[in-house]
Amino acid sequence: MHNGGMPAIDPTLLHRELDDWFAREGRDLPWRRPDCSPWGVLVSEIMLQQTPVARVLPRWIDWLIRWPTPADLANAPTDEVLRAWDRLGYPRRALRLAECARAIVDQHGGMVPRDEDALRSLPGIGEYTAAAVVAFAFGGRSTVLDTNVRRVLARGVGGEALPRPHLTTAERQRAGALVPEDPAAAARWAAATMELGALVCTARNPACDRCPIAGQCAWLAAGKPADAHAVVRRTQAWHGTDRQVRGQIMRELRAADRVGRSRLLSATTAGSAQFDRALESLVHDGLAVEWASPDDEPQYSLPAARTR
DNA sequence: AACACGGGGTT
DNA sequence: AACCCAGTGTT
Structure with a gap:
């Protein structure tokens, strides 16, 4: 096994330097505090x-504050959940988080499971x-790869x-090989590597002069070559997309009790064909419900009850 | 493997 | 206006 003449990685040194840096520079986020519950961590991750x-x-x-335990969220009406989600985006996540809470209550006695496979399901x-x-x-050992x-x-x-556009087995192995054996050290490694990527080793303008592991960085040693598999990846368009129209409809549904189709349509930038497609997809996803009216246009609202 | 899925701040 | 961001589920 060779690495093209790049400096050998010393995992122990890597762990220590990143540990020290994280202790010094890591942000004080509420879901990182010792008194934060596993549920609080889970909610933050979603x-x-x-x-x-x-x-x-x-x-x-x-x-x-509103739903401090899985059981609290499991009993919450869906419309309240979606309004509390507000404009975080990808509102299906809010639906899944509520489903997740019910599964935790039903399958795990209301306690967030510690087992990675149980969580994964x-x-x-x-x-x-x-x-x-x-x-x-839980301060456990796992390979965290975001x-x-x-x-x-x-x-x-x-x-x-x-990195490549898609996660590969080789990449998982490389990451797994660097995870410290000690569970607590592994958890710190996960937090520190994520934080380094967020604050220093950013996608656009990495601050290598402030990087605690610059001395061991293969990319820096190689002269920071440009992205090998660059271009190709075009960013998704946004304006005029179905996603944007869905967001416009959701905003209107959150603001009202029930809304007629025409008012909903006028709240969007879409033509009626795209509007109907977006609205239909929201109904399909369980984010909106239709109230049929015999002699007037159909009305729409957020789902009032939870879908057990 | 490819695709759909939000939204706002930064550059 | 383009770019970026603590991914997941479906097809």
Whole structure:
């Protein structure tokens, strides 16, 4: 096994330097505090899926005050859940979080499970989130691989500017091999690598001069070569998409009790064909319900009752 | 493996 | 206007 003449990685040194840096520079986020419950951590992880910390913070605080345990959320009406989710985006996550709460009550006696496979089987919890809850809620050993960690390892260990578009088995192995044996150390490693990717080893302008592991970084040593598999990935369009129209409809539904189709349509930038497609998809997803009216246009609202 | 799915802050 | 961001579930 060779690594192209790049400096050998010393995991022990890596762990210690990142540990020290995280203790010094890590943000004091409420879901990282020792008194935060596993449920609080789980809620934060769902909200943080594709959503920045700054926007999650106020929603998370309100959410935990209102539904401090899985049992509390399990009994909440769906419309209240969706209004509390507000504009965090991807509102299906809110539905899945409520389903997740019910599954925790039904299958785990209301306690967030510690087992990674059990977590993985809950609604809305995939590979990343299961590993994150193991580490951050229970201080357990897991391989936490989010976009930040992937970038840190792609650079520091792989010598490449950015990770591949898709997670590979080889990448999982590389990440797993670097996880400290001690569970508490593994949890700190997960938090520190994520934080490094978020604060220093950012996608666009990495602050290598402030990086605690710059001395061991394969990418820096190689002269920071450009992304090998760049371009290709075009960002998804946003304006005029069905997603945008869905968001416009959801905003209107959150603001009203019931809304007629025509008023809903006028709240969007869509033509009627796209509007109907978006509205139908929301009904299909369980984010909206239709109230048929014999002699007037159909009315729509958020789902009032929870769908048990 | 590819696709659908929000929204707002930053550059 | 483009770019970025603590992913998951479906097909």
